[in-house]
Amino acid sequence: MTILPGPDCTTMTEVRAGVDALDRELVALLARRFAYMDAAARIKPERGHVRDEARKTQVIDNARAEAVKLGLPDTVIADLWERLVEASIAYELAAFDRR
DSSP states (O other), X not given: OOOOOGGGOOSHHHHHHHHHHHHHHHHHHHHHHHHHHHHHHHHOSSGGGSOOHHXXXXXXXXXXXXXXXXXXXXXXXXXXXXXXXXXXXXXXXXXXXXX
16 A cells, blocks of 8 residues: 555545554654664763753753644643653663663
8 A cells, every 4th residue: 555645645544554654653763762862871971961951851842843833733742752751861761770
């Protein structure tokens, strides 16, 4: 089946196929993001450096601004990024502890 852009879909089968394909891409992108967390855990000299509230705020603000630019609900995106950043911090802490 050809995956169509959302606006071109005419059936729910097409919509679902597109969403499923996009979800696979998103998980692959998250894998790349978490690989950066592995690198950060390797580079940071102390465990206490893992949590950086100023950087967390910056990352969430960047996502919110991109959402506004794309016409997406910025509060929803900010909430998603809050969870993503917290999950990334937890992942990085575990990676730091493993090394």
